[in-house]
Amino acid sequence: xxxxxxxxxxxxxxxxxPEPKLLHPQDAIVRVTRSCICGSxxxxxxxNVPDTRVGMTFGHExxxxxxxxxxxxxxxxxxxxxxxxxxxxCGKCHFCKQGLFGxxxxxxxxxxxxxxxxxxxxxxxxxxxGQAEYVRVPYADVGPTVIPEGMDPDxxxxxxxxxxxxxxxxxxxxxxxxxxxxxxxxxxxGIMAARCSWLFGAGRVIVIDKIEYRLExxxxxANCEAYNYEEMDDPVVFxxxxxxxxxxxxxxxxVGAEATGNLMQxxxxxxxxxxxxxxxxxxxxxxxxxxxxxxxIVGVYGPTxxxxxxxxxxxxxxxxxxxxxSVKRLLPRLIEHVQNGILNPKALITHRVxxxxxxxxxxxxxxxxxxxIKPVLIPPSAR
Amino acid sequence: xxNKTPKDYSHIKxxxxxxxxxxxxxxxxxxxxxxxxxxxxxxxPTQQDINIxxxxxxxxxxxxxxxxxxxxxxxxxxxIRRFAFKHSxxxxxxxxPLLMADRVNVVEGVIDDFAKGTVPNxxxxxxxxxxxxxxxxxxxxxxxxxxxxxxxxxVLLTRKKNS
Numbered sequence: 436x437x438x439x440x441x442x443x444x445x446x447x448x449x450x451x452x453p454e455p456k457l458l459h460p461q462d463a464i465v466r467v468t469r470s471c472i473c474g475s476x477x478x479x480x481x482x483n484v485p486d487t488r489v490g491m492t493f494g495h496e497x498x499x500x501x502x503x504x505x506x507x508x509x510x511x512x513x514x515x516x517x518x519x520x521x522x523x524x525c526g527k528c529h530f531c532k533q534g535l536f537g538x539x540x541x542x543x544x545x546x547x548x549x550x551x552x553x554x555x556x557x558x559x560x561x562x563x564x565g566q567a568e569y570v571r572v573p574y575a576d577v578g579p580t581v582i583p584e585g586m587d588p589d590x591x592x593x594x595x596x597x598x599x600x601x602x603x604x605x606x607x608x609x610x611x612x613x614x615x616x617x618x619x620x621x622x623x624x625g626i627m628a629a630r631c632s633w634l635f636g637a638g639r640v641i642v643i644d645k646i647e648y649r650l651e652x653x654x655x656x657a658n659c660e661a662y663n664y665e666e667m668d669d670p671v672v673f674x675x676x677x678x679x680x681x682x683x684x685x686x687x688x689x690v691g692a693e694a695t696g697n698l699m700q701x702x703x704x705x706x707x708x709x710x711x712x713x714x715x716x717x718x719x720x721x722x723x724x725x726x727x728x729x730x731x732i733v734g735v736y737g738p739t740x741x742x743x744x745x746x747x748x749x750x751x752x753x754x755x756x757x758x759x760x761s762v763k764r765l766l767p768r769l770i771e772h773v774q775n776g777i778l779n780p781k782a783l784i785t786h787r788v789x790x791x792x793x794x795x796x797x798x799x800x801x802x803x804x805x806x807x808i809k810p811v812l813i814p815p816s817a818r
Numbered sequence: 819x820x821n822k823t824p825k826d827y828s829h830i831k832x833x834x835x836x837x838x839x840x841x842x843x844x845x846x847x848x849x850x851x852x853x854x855x856x857x858x859x860x861x862x863p864t865q866q867d868i869n870i871x872x873x874x875x876x877x878x879x880x881x882x883x884x885x886x887x888x889x890x891x892x893x894x895x896x897x898i899r900r901f902a903f904k905h906s907x908x909x910x911x912x913x914x915p916l917l918m919a920d921r922v923n924v925v926e927g928v929i930d931d932f933a934k935g936t937v938p939n940x941x942x943x944x945x946x947x948x949x950x951x952x953x954x955x956x957x958x959x960x961x962x963x964x965x966x967x968x969x970x971x972x973v974l975l976t977r978k979k980n981s
Contacts, residue, residue, distance in 0.1 A: 443924035446943040459866040459884050485916035486899065488889040489927035507864065525883060527860050534849040541863055541883040544874035546907055551886070557873075558916075561886030573884040574863070607847060708917065739913045754843055761847065798945025804952040 437814065438492045438567035439793045444482030445801070449791050452492070455563065455571035460507035463575035465519060468817035469592040470565040470790070471496035472800050472810050473521075474622045475735040478692050479556055480797055483705070483712055483737055486545065486557040493554040494812075495521035496595040497565025498588060501575075510576045516588075517579040519572055520762030521596045523551035523560065526577035537759030542573065548738060549759065558738060566793060568814045580766050583774065590773050592811060593623075593780035598769050600733050600760040601627025601689075605635050607731040607756035608685035613638035617674055617683040617723060619716040621649035621661065623783050623809045624733060625689035629657035630778065637685075641677070643670055643719075645695065648806045656782060664696055674723035682725030690716035691734025700742065711737030721747050721755075732757035786810040789818065871896075873903040895923035 440450040455464055473496050479487050501515045511517065524531050525541035530550075542551030543560035551573070554564015563570065572579060582591045601624050610616060616632040618625050621644035632640045640659035644650055650661040664670040674683055692712020695701055696719075704713030712735075720730045721744050730753055748755065772778040785808045788796040796810045827833040842850055853859075863883040870890045874881050891899045898919035905911040931938045941947075949957035 442927050442938065442943055446924075446938075446940065448939075448943045458887065460864050461884075482920060485913045485920065486902075487920055488895075489920075489923045490889045492888065523884070525863050527863060529853060529858050529860055532849075532853065532860070533851055534847070540878075542885075544872055544878070544881045544885050545903075547875050547877045548907060551882070551884070557886070557888075560882075561872075561888050563886065563888040573866075603847070737913075738907065739910070756843065756847070758847065794943050794945040795948035796945075798948045799952065801945075802949075802953065804948060 436568040437790055438563070439494065439790070439812075441479070441487065441491050441493060442489055445480060445798075447480065447493075447794050447797055449793050452567070454569050457503060457505045458571065459573055460505040461574050461576060462505040463501050463508055463511055463572045463579065464503040465497075465499040465517065465565075465570050465572050465579075466502045466816065467497050467499040467565050467568060467570060467814050468516070469498050469588050470494045470567075470812045470814070471592055471595075471597070472566070472796055472812065473596060474624065474693070475555075475691065476797075477801050478712065478735055478737070480801060481693070481705075483692055483708065484556045484558060485738065488557060488561075491554070491556070491561075492563040492567050494564030494566030494570075495553040495555055496592060496597070497553070497570065498582065498592045498595065499565075499570070501579075502569070504575060508575045511579060511581070516582045518582055518591050518594050518766065519553070519565070519570075520578040520580075520599075520766070521552055521555075522578070522759060522762060523553065523562065523573050524577050524763060525574050531577075534761055534764045535758070536578070536761045536763045546738065552759070566790065566812055568790070568816065578763055580763075580770075583770060586770075586773065587781055589781035589784050589811065590779075593783065593809075594766060594769055594773065595762065596760065597623045597627055597783065597809070598773075598778060598780050599762045599765045600624050601629075602631040602634075602765055602769060603758070603760040604628040604687045604689060604731050604733040605631040605637075607729075607733075607758070608632070608635070608687060609729050609754075609756070610635035610637050610685055612636035614684035615639040615641070615678055616685045616687065617641045617643065617720075618687040618689055619643050619670075619694075619719055620689035620734065621646060621653045622689065625687070626653045626656055626783060626808070627778075627780070628687050628689050628733070629653055629659045632685075632687075633658070634772075634777070641674070641683070643673075646803055649803075649808060652808060670696070670719055671722045678725070682723055682728060684725060685729050685731065686720040686724040688716040688720045688730065688732045688734045692736050694734075703742065710741045711739040712741065714741035714743050717741065717743055721751075721753060724751070724753055726751045727753070729754045729756060731755075733760070783809045784811050788812055790814045873899060875907055876903065877906050877908075893923075893926050895919040895926055898922060
């Protein structure tokens, strides 16, 4: 089968690989029909995530058709079209039982801090991902959800990560009616977090980034304010000033390790890898939230350390909430929102690219060429 | 798993006096079951056959019930990864060797390509075709800088040799 093949930082290609096999009684094999490149894939692509092995296939946002099931799989059948959440969850462990499906304890041997994630390095379990024609999907009765009839596959594929992560970012903000919410990052997750903040009753939503075409997009898509931090002296002072010098009630970091905007963070976090990515957005979030406010972090960072204003967290009495999205928990509600037209995820897709052109797709997304917001890879059998 | 949670807190003055289950900062992200009070027990899923080398964190006692089988450790990078997994996730001796192993692995990948008779097309792998289509001036600039640096290096090395 055709599969994306990681060869080193900023080097990927399409290769022939053996088709996956059932390795566990609760496995399924899925023929991929859509697979996205996620902003967090860029951390792998840039070589920032430890234990990213050459030869691995990335891709944790995919949908497809079930072609084979293991003997213990009861809820799915061959031929089902499924949304596959990015996190691999057993549904039985202490954490899954609490709805923390992103923190499963039976899907990742290599690190205890994170559950298994498709195609996301050996630090997240060493699973090959969905930027391929076929994928092995463990615990097939737990995560995968049958795509409701009539749902556009482009909407469905964004329910694997972008929509739940954006929604959970807003949910973790504990937004109360009338709250001012500031979101750092106008990538797909930031855009969705801005849209979802309204669903929780936000009174004002402000997105801050530096990419003009994305700011323009989020302004229209989420009906929010959007500002370019390169046009400000200091984004934190800007937030303070626009909130009666108090700070925002809720601030969301939807950027993570690839942040720009602070030279020292960029050099130490992205160029020299002396910290687990550039913590610029998290830094700004802590400093621009009001005292007693909530910072919600969904931006992905590496597993080591970051330069972070911990003293201000204490002195301002800030609550920090963070996690990988619990996709399975959120899916029923989000499917409803898509079906009722409250959310329109597919509007984020700007590029539909043949799987064979995966290297170009990564480069376009990484370098933000051609006004790219979200690229989707389409394997030959789904075209 | 044995339940090691003490059941009797009478020796701790004031224990639980201000407990407020509704003041759970993770609510509603976590459906609190309080199952931990009974100990950490769950019926483990069937164990996937371990017929490849699976490195596991020393912060857990076992290999998870399922695991990925992509690229088991091998070669020099594999040796470095095995060393890394002797140290906990709390230690730089875990993460920094892993990053080093990743870089060594890139070189191993190139050697492996050549061994299989494949010459890696670095330009295609880096997506330069997309640059040509969407960022032509940037690509030309990039090639210019590359040519300049290469020429400077060649001149410098040749000069040293001659002198």
